[in-house]
Amino acid sequence: MAESLLVPYPTHSLxxxxxxRFKHTVNTRFQCTLSLCSSLMASSSTSSPIQSSTSQxxxxxFSGGPAVGDIRSRCLRLADESTAEALAVRQLLGHxxxxxxxxxxxxxxxxxxxxxxxxEEVSVPYRETIRSFLVYFQHQILMRSESKFCFSxxxxxxxxxxxxxxxxxxLESAIFLFSRVSEIPKESLVLPVISTNDRxxxxxxxxxxxxxxxxxxxSHPTNxxxxxxNKKHCSAxxxxxxxxxxxxxxxxxxxxxxxxxPPPNPAVLDQLRSVNCIVYAMGSLFxxxxxxxxxxxxxxxxxxxxxxxxxxxxxxxxxxxxxxSTSCFVTAITDALNRTHGNSKNCLDNPPFKxxxxxxxxxxxEIPVDLNALRDQGIYDVVIVDSLKDPKLGITFDPSSLSQxxxxxxxxxxxxxxx
Numbered sequence: 320m321a322e323s324l325l326v327p328y329p330t331h332s333l334x335x336x337x338x339x340r341f342k343h344t345v346n347t348r349f350q351c352t353l354s355l356c357s358s359l360m361a362s363s364s365t366s367s368p369i370q371s372s373t374s375q376x377x378x379x380x381f382s383g384g385p386a387v388g389d390i391r392s393r394c395l396r397l398a399d400e401s402t403a404e405a406l407a408v409r410q411l412l413g414h415x416x417x418x419x420x421x422x423x424x425x426x427x428x429x430x431x432x433x434x435x436x437x438x439e440e441v442s443v444p445y446r447e448t449i450r451s452f453l454v455y456f457q458h459q460i461l462m463r464s465e466s467k468f469c470f471s472x473x474x475x476x477x478x479x480x481x482x483x484x485x486x487x488x489x490l491e492s493a494i495f496l497f498s499r500v501s502e503i504p505k506e507s508l509v510l511p512v513i514s515t516n517d518r519x520x521x522x523x524x525x526x527x528x529x530x531x532x533x534x535x536x537x538s539h540p541t542n543x544x545x546x547x548x549n550k551k552h553c554s555a556x557x558x559x560x561x562x563x564x565x566x567x568x569x570x571x572x573x574x575x576x577x578x579x580x581p582p583p584n585p586a587v588l589d590q591l592r593s594v595n596c597i598v599y600a601m602g603s604l605f606x607x608x609x610x611x612x613x614x615x616x617x618x619x620x621x622x623x624x625x626x627x628x629x630x631x632x633x634x635x636x637x638x639x640x641x642x643x644s645t646s647c648f649v650t651a652i653t654d655a656l657n658r659t660h661g662n663s664k665n666c667l668d669n670p671p672f673k674x675x676x677x678x679x680x681x682x683x684x685e686i687p688v689d690l691n692a693l694r695d696q697g698i699y700d701v702v703i704v705d706s707l708k709d710p711k712l713g714i715t716f717d718p719s720s721l722s723q724x725x726x727x728x729x730x731x732x733x734x735x736x737x738x
Contacts, residue, residue: 390494393509394501395476398503399501404442411430412475413474414430416475417472419471420471427478453478456481479500510584510586510587514584520568521534521567522577529559538603558638558639565610565613565655580662582614588616595626596629598725605639612656613658618656622673622674630648630677630678630679632688634714644687645687645689645692649671652675653674676698677698679716679724679725681715682706
């Protein structure tokens with residue numbers, strides 16, 4: 320949950336809130352990248368709100384702290400791919416164990432002991448650096464023999480990340496190590512929007528009054544079956560009622576919903592104050608983008624900025640946005656940043672154009688563009704961008720066309736919507 324990118328051009332910077340694969344748009348025009356992830360948490364009974372691994376509940380119960388899958392995913396998307404070794408490291412850290420528990424455990428031991436074929440192209444210094452944190456993670460598991468750990472469908476990158484976080488007792492230090500091991504460009508910066516060791520999970524409230532606990536139950540329910548989450552855009556049925564809001568939950572919450580209000584990472588707020596452009600990227604609207612927006616202080620900063628604020632419209636509907644038009648996306652973002660449906664004492668009342676002033680739409684996308692409703696929201700700048708059809712993701716932006724449109728926006732004169 321949650322990614323952002325900081326891209327100078329050449330003196331401009333762009334901050335994108337989760338979770339489009341901007342790595343593929345980086346070229347001579349965009350020299351460096353900042354990836355900001357929603358560091359959401361998972362409960363012990365559900366999969367990670369960011370990650371689809373069936374091992375993630377075991378990982379969260381075992382190690383506590385944030386669900387690291389989304390951070391690991393952002394790091395790998397930014398990772399170097401220029402050499403055989405870089406590709407091998409990326410493949411290793413992106414590898415998932417088999418779903419059957421016995422097979423997963425057997426393969427895990429092959430990897431930890433350095434005997435798996437995934438190590439073949441990895442040099443000794445890299446291998447021993449990565450393996451030492453996997454061994455440390457395994458050692459922590461053995462020390463806690465009272466609870467059985469499930470490796471099914473587990474991500475090696477998640478286990479490496481968890482080992483580093485436990486060792487350093489610092490999420491930021493673990494991100495730094497992972498960034499160096501995966502050879503992310505030094506100019507890039509990966510930030511968790513929440514930095515805490517508390518166990519939180521994502522909840523949502525529907526307009527019919529029902530609540531749902533856990534990101535996978537919201538967006539990709541598995542009905543209790545032990546199977547990988549299918550994140551194909553059309554794989555899940557629509558929700559029984561449209562989503563009203565998302566919020567953070569904990570066993571220590573102070574109301575009937577067990578709602579909590581974690582503080583945002585100060586480094587994220589600093590970036591929001593300083594970048595020259597803010598982008599709401601493609602991704603799950605309520606479970607990828609909005610969790611980064613509902614935090615205290617985020618709406619205040621974004622509404623005060625006079626820079627381009629760009630929504631990259633999804634190309635297809637999903638379970639969370641069935642029946643949505645473009646203006647519905649804007650309304651959801653506005654409500655999240657205003658914290659409209661939360662604590663009435665902590666709400667804002669900013670109009671939509673304070674948060675979004677430009678919308679990039681993929682050509683031939685499924686989301687209706689209701690221009691009159693957008694004008695009523697104060698948004699007039701709607702730009703069509705060439706698109707691609709991905710068999711798993713549906714309609715997505717063409718990287719080169721998106722890159723050019725963003726560059727055009729960053730270099731044009733400010734218009735009335737950017738005030």
